[in-house]
Amino acid sequence: MPPLPDLFYDNPVSYDVNNNNSKLHLNDSDNADISMLAYESLPATIQKALLSQNRLVIIANNPSITIETLEQTLQPTDILVLFNDFIHADFFATHILAKTLPKLLFFRQIGDSRLHFGLPPRSNNLIAIEQMAQQATLGIFVSNISYQFPTPADDPKPNDDPISEERVLNIANDLKVIFNNAEHCRVLSEQHPVVADYPIFADIHSSAPTSGFLLYRLLLAARKSVQRLQSINNPQKRIAPLEILLLGFNDDDKTAHFWEGHNWAFERQELAAPPIGVEVIRQY
Incomplete structure (x- = not known):
């Protein structure tokens, strides 16, 4: 399938997401190619987990x-999606239920540097991630470029995230194996076709969707292929599409930091009316 064109808008805030000529409609049956592309973009470990689990829980930082809230929300048939230097790392690594759930971790590239948020030499949850890898299915996305194993000397803005004594600066060999294995770790472009309709700000370097919206769109598209594959494997059973739960995705200025390179108006408008099977739980 040829790549969808990237779209550029001089004034993204005024972009009409209800314009039927440009919206992707990722739930529509005529987007089977995009759905399969989204599914195949995922680490193989997560592709397999999607065929056996019932719900994706995408957890904002x-x-x-x-x-x-997490104890009340999580279920044994969930897959967890976590971002960068994610919150409550010890909980996800040690809680009696949470530690058993498949997990997809996303680490975003910092501008166009060799660094990714949530990985050395920036602040990270490496010790918890090592535990996660030993206890349940683990898939990893790094955005735009493969992880370069950078050193503090490679950080162009070290004062943005000063190193503390608790910082892990080197990835253990067991985790290096995972980062170097395409079954577990894949590169995800921030210009993936599932966000080809996203109105970026052409005058802002690295303008792109938020990490949460990018993964939401990818998984929303992939679930049609998951449903089709499950139906092939269980021809006598009616297969419902995967549920998607977005937890902590705020939609107003009560969240402390909104980077101007993300088109918040576009994302809020889409998530204000989620499709069937998608639930948004906001936290303040």
Whole structure:
């Protein structure tokens, strides 16, 4: 399938996401090619997990999400999606249920540098991730470029994230194997076709979807292929599409930081009316 064109808008805030000539309609049956592309973009470990689990729980880095909320929300048939230097790392690595759930971790490239948020030499949860890898299915996405195993000397803005004594600066050999294995770790472009309709700000370097919206769109598209594959494997059973839960995706200025390179208006408008099977739980 040829790649979809990238779209550039001088004034993204005024872009009409209800314009039927440009919206992707990822739930429509005529987007089977995009759905399969999205599914095949995932690490193979997560592709397999999607065929056996029932729900994707995409968890924002929102500090108002409490451990009590997670305990009340998570189910044994969930797949967890976490971002960068994610919150409550110890919970996800040690909790009696959470540690058993398949996990997809996304680490975003910092501008066009060799670095990714949430990985050395920036602040990270490497110790918890090592535990996760030993206890359940683990898939990893790094955006735009493969992880370069950079050193502090490669950080163009070290003062943005000063190194503390608790910082892990080197990835253990067991995790290096995972980062170097395409079954577990893949590169995901921030210009993936599932966000080809995203109105970026052409005058802002690295303008792109938020990490959460990019993964939401990818998984929303992939679930049609998951449903088709499950139906092939279970021809006598009615297969419902995967549920998607977005936890902590705020839609107003109560969140502390909104980078101007993300088109928040576009994302909020789409998530204000999620499709069937998608639930948004906001936390403040």
